[in-house]
Amino acid sequence: MKANEICKNCKFFTVDTIDPKYGDEFPQCRRHAPRMFSGSGEGWSGEIFPKIKETYWCGEFESEDK
Secondary structure, three states: EEEEEEEEEEEEEEEEEEOOOEEEEEEOOOOOOOEEEEOOOOOOOOEEEOOOOOOOOOOOEEEOOO
């Protein structure tokens, strides 16, 4: 891994603003489809992209320049 091959420099990185009123921002990886989750018996479910940190890295880095 090169020093600059971190999530914030990857083409799959995005920041989703869930609630603009409060400025809640969630860095996400969009490399794969969202994952399903359930409310553990609460009667709700949904999907979410993995929440990450800008400084994370993985073996599937692709530069934004491609």
